[in-house]
Every structure is written in C-alpha cells, then in structure tokens.
Amino acid sequence: MEYNISIRVISVKANNNFLKNYSYIVHDDISNTAIVIDPSWQMKEIEKKLSKLEMKLSAILLTHSHIDHVFDAEKLSNKYNAPIVMSQIEYEYYKFDSNNLITVKHEEIINFENIVIVSLITPGHTKGSICYLIDNNLFTGDTLFIEGCGICWGKGADPSDMFDTMQYLKTRIDKNVLIYPGHSYGKEPGEIFESVCKENVYLNFTDRNNFLSFRMRKGQIKLFDFK
Numbered sequence: 001m002e003y004n005i006s007i008r009v010i011s012v013k014a015n016n017n018f019l020k021n022y023s024y025i026v027h028d029d030i031s032n033t034a035i036v037i038d039p040s041w042q043m044k045e046i047e048k049k050l051s052k053l054e055m056k057l058s059a060i061l062l063t064h065s066h067i068d069h070v071f072d073a074e075k076l077s078n079k080y081n082a083p084i085v086m087s088q089i090e091y092e093y094y095k096f097d098s099n100n101l102i103t104v105k106h107e108e109i110i111n112f113e114n115i116v117i118v119s120l121i122t123p124g125h126t127k128g129s130i131c132y133l134i135d136n137n138l139f140t141g142d143t144l145f146i147e148g149c150g151i152c153w154g155k156g157a158d159p160s161d162m163f164d165t166m167q168y169l170k171t172r173i174d175k176n177v178l179i180y181p182g183h184s185y186g187k188e189p190g191e192i193f194e195s196v197c198k199e200n201v202y203l204n205f206t207d208r209n210n211f212l213s214f215r216m217r218k219g220q221i222k223l224f225d226f227k
C-alpha cells in the first residue's frame with residue numbers, strides 16, 4: 001500500500017490532573033488543509049499551531065462523546081466554521097448536540113482535500129466509538145491505547161463489544177500503521193501497530209470469556225493499571 005507523504009500528524013498534549021490527554025492535528029502540506037481530532041483542553045495550543053503554518057481547519061473529528069475528547073469541539077467549530085464528524089451511532093445514543101455535525105457509518109470514507117478518512121466503528125468503550133484511519137495513521141480515542149484498551153463500564157459500554165473490536169482491529173489494520181490514542185499511560189503516541197499487537201495484552205486474547213473476566217476483573221485499584 002502506498003502512503004501519502006504530504007500528510008503529517010502533530011500531537012498536542014495536555015495534562016488535566018491525572019489524565020494525559022492527546023489531541024491531534026493532521027495536516028496536508030499540499031493543500032494546507034488540517035483536521036483536528038478530539039480537541040479538549042488545548043484550544044490555545046491548537047490555534048497557535050494552526051496559525052503558525054496558516055493551516056485551513058476543515059473538520060473536527062471526534063472518536064467518541066466523552067467530555068475529555070470533545071470539550072473544545074464546538075468552540076473550534078464555531079470559530080473556524082468547520083464541521084464536526086462523529087459516528088451516527090454515538091450521536092443517536094448519547095444525543096450529542098452540535099450545530100455543524102456530520103455523522104458517519106462503519107467503513108465510510110470522507111475526505112477534506114487530500115486528507116482521506118476511513119471511519120471504523122469500534123464499540124466497547126462507548127456504543128459508537130470510532131477509530132479514524134488516515135493514511136497509515138490510526139486515531140483510536142479510548143478504544144485502543146498503546147498499553148491497553150478503554151474501560152468498559154458506563155452507559156453504552158460493553159466488554160463483549162470490546163473483544164470483537166480487538167479482533168476486528170487485528171484483521172483490519174496493517175502491521176505498519178501508527179497508533180495515536182487519546183491518552184498515554186507511559187508510552188508516546190505513534191507506535192507501530194505490529195509492536196502494539198505484541199505488547200498489548202488486550203489484543204492477545206482469543207477467548208471471549210477470558211477477555212471479559214480480565215477486562216472486568218475486580219480489585220483494579222488504578223483504573224488504568226492494565227496488567
């Protein structure tokens with residue numbers, strides 16, 4: 001598979017007490033188009049980076065509707081007149097509200113200039129979580145971290161769906177794709193999927209019941225203690 005060399009990913013990090021949050025800007029050098037993924041708590045930093053290169057913000061992509069992924073979405077959307085993209089399921093289930101929303105379905109392809117986005121519905125953490133595949137980059141929100149996978153309790157969450165999602169990603173994603181999650185629990189974003197598959201225990205279950213009991217095990221003192 002050939003990749004588009006004009007596409008590059010800029011990570012924007014935020015620390016909000018105990019969470020290390022990541023938003024991403026995907027920039028196409030040729031058209032100078034940019035999209036932002038999961039903007040939250042870093043609006044000034046995002047604006048600074050956009051204006052430095054005079055990028056045109058064309059869309060805001062949301063992996064799911066949790067506040068730490070959407071906090072600045074509406075403000076950015078209004079300021080740049082850029083649509084917000086979210087999965088149809090997530091929108092309907094959680095009643096996400098926006099004046100400028102585009103909803104997408106599983107394996108739907110949309111593009112903004114040279115930035116071609118494939119939306120992969122990956123439920124488990126929420127009902128309609130999405131991973132966005134853009135060139136050889138996969139933006140995984142709280143579905144897949146380098147170190148683990150998202151928690152599976154809360155409204156619309158389901159560990160059985162998460163098991164299916166893990167199996168699906170293993171078959172759908174090329175080994176050389178780079179993984180950009182919504183949070184880091186030790187490792188920097190952008191790790192190659194091949195190494196994530198080797199190191200991440202959640203991608204290595206083949207039995208649903210074993211996955212379910214491990215993901216939902218009691219006594220997890222820290223929510224993000226993955227092993």
Ligand SMILES: [Fe+2]
Pocket residue numbers: 064066125142
């Ligand atoms: Fe989340």
